[in-house]
Amino acid sequence: MNKRFTLSIAKIVEETKGIKTFTFKHKLDAKPGQFIMLTDFEGGEKPFSISDCTEDEFSITVKKIGEFTARLFQKRIEDYVSIRGAYGSSFFISKNKVLLVGGGYAIPTFYFLSKILLKNKADITLINGARTKEEHIFADRFQKLNIKVINATNDGSFGEKGTVVNVAKKLIEDENFDFLYASGPEMMMKTLQKVCGEIEYEFLFERYMKCAIGICGNCTMDPLGLRLCVEGPVLPKKKIKLLTEFGKYHRDASGERIKY
Amino acid sequence: MSDKLKTKFLGKTIKSPLVLPAGIMDMSFSGLNYAVQNGAGIVTSKSLTLEPRMGHKGPVVAEFEGGLLNCMGLCNPGIEDGLAEINQFKKHSDIPVIVSVFATNILDFLKLTKYVNKSKADFLELNLSCPNVFDEFGIPLSASKEKVGEIISAVKKISKLPIIAKLSPNVYDISEIALSAESAGADALCLINTVGPGMLIDTKMVKPVLFNKFGGLSGPCIKPIALKLIYQTYSAVNIPIIGMGGVKSGEDAVEMLMAGATVIGVGTAVYCRGIEVFNKINDEITKFMKEENYKKLSEIPKLKKL
Numbered sequence: 001m002n003k004r005f006t007l008s009i010a011k012i013v014e015e016t017k018g019i020k021t022f023t024f025k026h027k028l029d030a031k032p033g034q035f036i037m038l039t040d041f042e043g044g045e046k047p048f049s050i051s052d053c054t055e056d057e058f059s060i061t062v063k064k065i066g067e068f069t070a071r072l073f074q075k076r077i078e079d080y081v082s083i084r085g086a087y088g089s090s091f092f093i094s095k096n097k098v099l100l101v102g103g104g105y106a107i108p109t110f111y112f113l114s115k116i117l118l119k120n121k122a123d124i125t126l127i128n129g130a131r132t133k134e135e136h137i138f139a140d141r142f143q144k145l146n147i148k149v150i151n152a153t154n155d156g157s158f159g160e161k162g163t164v165v166n167v168a169k170k171l172i173e174d175e176n177f178d179f180l181y182a183s184g185p186e187m188m189m190k191t192l193q194k195v196c197g198e199i200e201y202e203f204l205f206e207r208y209m210k211c212a213i214g215i216c217g218n219c220t221m222d223p224l225g226l227r228l229c230v231e232g233p234v235l236p237k238k239k240i241k242l243l244t245e246f247g248k249y250h251r252d253a254s255g256e257r258i259k260y
Numbered sequence: 261m262s263d264k265l266k267t268k269f270l271g272k273t274i275k276s277p278l279v280l281p282a283g284i285m286d287m288s289f290s291g292l293n294y295a296v297q298n299g300a301g302i303v304t305s306k307s308l309t310l311e312p313r314m315g316h317k318g319p320v321v322a323e324f325e326g327g328l329l330n331c332m333g334l335c336n337p338g339i340e341d342g343l344a345e346i347n348q349f350k351k352h353s354d355i356p357v358i359v360s361v362f363a364t365n366i367l368d369f370l371k372l373t374k375y376v377n378k379s380k381a382d383f384l385e386l387n388l389s390c391p392n393v394f395d396e397f398g399i400p401l402s403a404s405k406e407k408v409g410e411i412i413s414a415v416k417k418i419s420k421l422p423i424i425a426k427l428s429p430n431v432y433d434i435s436e437i438a439l440s441a442e443s444a445g446a447d448a449l450c451l452i453n454t455v456g457p458g459m460l461i462d463t464k465m466v467k468p469v470l471f472n473k474f475g476g477l478s479g480p481c482i483k484p485i486a487l488k489l490i491y492q493t494y495s496a497v498n499i500p501i502i503g504m505g506g507v508k509s510g511e512d513a514v515e516m517l518m519a520g521a522t523v524i525g526v527g528t529a530v531y532c533r534g535i536e537v538f539n540k541i542n543d544e545i546t547k548f549m550k551e552e553n554y555k556k557l558s559e560i561p562k563l564k565k566l
Contacts, residue, residue: 004322006464037319041467045318080465084323211321213531216332217287217306225294227285230535254312255287255337 006082009075010057015137019105020073021051021061024083028058031090032113033204033234036060036083037212040075044068047209047229049183050086051108052115061108061137087212089234091202096178097123099199101168101192103184104130107138109204110183114145124148125171129164129184133157164188169195187260190247193240201237207250218255221245261299261539262546267557269302269500269523270422270447272356272382276301277545277557278513278538279502281450281525282360282387282426283307283332285535289349296355299538302523303355305346307362307387310371312338316392322460322469327479327506328528329458331392331472334362339372343379350380358424360385364397366414377420384421386411389428389453391476402428402453405440416445424502427451427493429482434489435496442497450502450525452489455482479528482506487519494520495566508532510544517560 011023028036030053038060039045046068048060064073075081091113098117102110107128117124124147130136131154139158142149151159152167160167165188171177172195180201182189189203207219207228214230221228222245226235240246249257265276280303285291292303315335322329336342339361346357359381361372369386376384388402388411401407408425416423425441427434429452438449454476460469468474486505494501503521507513508529516524529537545557554560 004462004469006462039319039471041319041462041465041469041471043317043471045320045471082462082465082469210315210318210332210335211330213321213323213328214535215284215328215528215531216321216335217285217291218335220285220288220291220294222288222290223293225285225288225290225292225297227291227294227535251287251337253314254335255306256312256341257337 030086036085063105308342326481329475331475412444422447
């Protein structure tokens with residue numbers, strides 16, 4: 001049984017307009033890629049990737065996208081929220097030369113991953129992309145880690161101009177990576193998959209989650225029936241290659257298929 | 261899987277007596293597949309309604325020492341999309357499928373039955389007992405033997421498939437409800453649905469943990485209640501019973517059979533022991549049969565009726 005913890009918010013950082021990082025003083029037993037469920041008991045409980053986790057605190061980085069996150073954005077330091085987890089699969093921890101490709105609000109999970117990869121002495125290159133400079137986050141934090149960072153924006157307002165996939169394609173052609181990690185919009189990952197060639201990879205997926213404990217079936221992915229809350233959210237190449245719904249559709253809260 | 265586990269349910273041969281019940285991993289054809297690959301012998305759809313339902317806002321589940329509280333709120337993609345998932349499942353599988361449907365009146369149950377008639381489903385389950393939509397629909401239908409009788413009689417007249425009635429444990433006398441279902445034409449019974457409902461409270465925020473406040477109890481804590489109600493029902497009727505409620509081991513499953521169940525539902529145990537639970541229970545039943553020298557599942561004795 002996973003215990004529920006009701007915690008007060010220790011720190012709130014506004015990363016950019018519409019994206020905030022919430023930090024809690026709590027020893028969370030979590031690995032990179034895993035997520036927690038969070039609620040304020042006012043209607044809604046949502047999964048959030050863990051963006052940092054140390055001995056005595058952890059953080060989540062949240063994009064304001066709906067009613068629930070709008071309410072979360074009004075919370076102040078010391079306000080209570082309730083969490084359960086950590087849940088789900090985690091990233092493979094390589095000790096070799098790795099490429100991390102992330103876009104938008106999905107990038108923060110790579111901050112936690114990078115710190116753990118560094119402990120394992122991996123050689124890390126990170127592509128941190130967003131549509132515009134205003135939406136680009138975590139650049140300062142990644143800069144402080146001992147890793148190679150390439151920032152990119154679609155409109156060229158910050159870092160290289162172009163999509164993360166274009167940047168990744170060039171890097172993959174020029175260098176030899178042992179492993180690739182991706183976290184970002186599904187269509188970005190779908191395009192990225194085509195340029196990965198022989199490299200082994202893991203992608204972090206998003207699906208509508210409700211129970212987070214593998215019973216309700218809302219987040220299963222076709223055709224294997226993998227429950228993204230248990231077998232995911234991080235899936236390896238050999239499973240991703242079998243997914244028929246990847247980049248095609250996902251299911252909403254009723255289970256109805258929604259096309260990308 | 262051991263051949264010893266092979267049995268029959270409503271005329272269909274099944275390779276394992278374990279049933280994936282309504283509401284567990286059954287939103288998609290692939291979820292059903294996953295349960296089958298892990299050892300389930302029969303699978304059930306989510307309870308389907310005429311229109312799609314998003315379900316309740318979260319939290320919709322709460323974990324506690326005895327099991328789970330849930331109030332999913334009958335989320336489902338609606339009868340048409342739900343049956344499309346079932347038909348897709350049946351394209352590649354000969355595992356029997358129970359389609360569960362939920363409605364609050366005879367007319368809607370009849371409409372749902374017409375849809376199911378045209379699908380590849382094997383059995384029709386009438387969910388008369390969801391405890392988590394009280395605010396919307398009031399007391400579950402299965403609290404009234406009259407309503408249970410009326411609905412089953414009406415559906416029986418037009419259903420091309422055998423009918424299973426899913427009953428609630430939260431009634432004064434389950435045997436009179438079960439008898440009413442049987443005499444109205446139910447071909448089998450499925451019990452128990454979740455117990456209670458119950459609630460849990462967050463003591464720091466002074467709020468019910470479930471947003472719906474109340475939710476049905478499942479898991480190990482309800483097994484003794486399930487066994488008692490299945491035994492009472494078995495004593496009263498002559499139709500087969502899908503027995504469920506807190507089963508998480510082979511020993512639990514055998515208890516269900518002895519109480520009168522023909523096949524056994526395994527739901528919350530997927531949370532307790534992982535998706536591998538079906539194969540684990542299959543193996544544990546097989547081991548028990550070997551130790552006690554039962555050659556086939558039907559040799560496992562039932563208790564003497566009440």
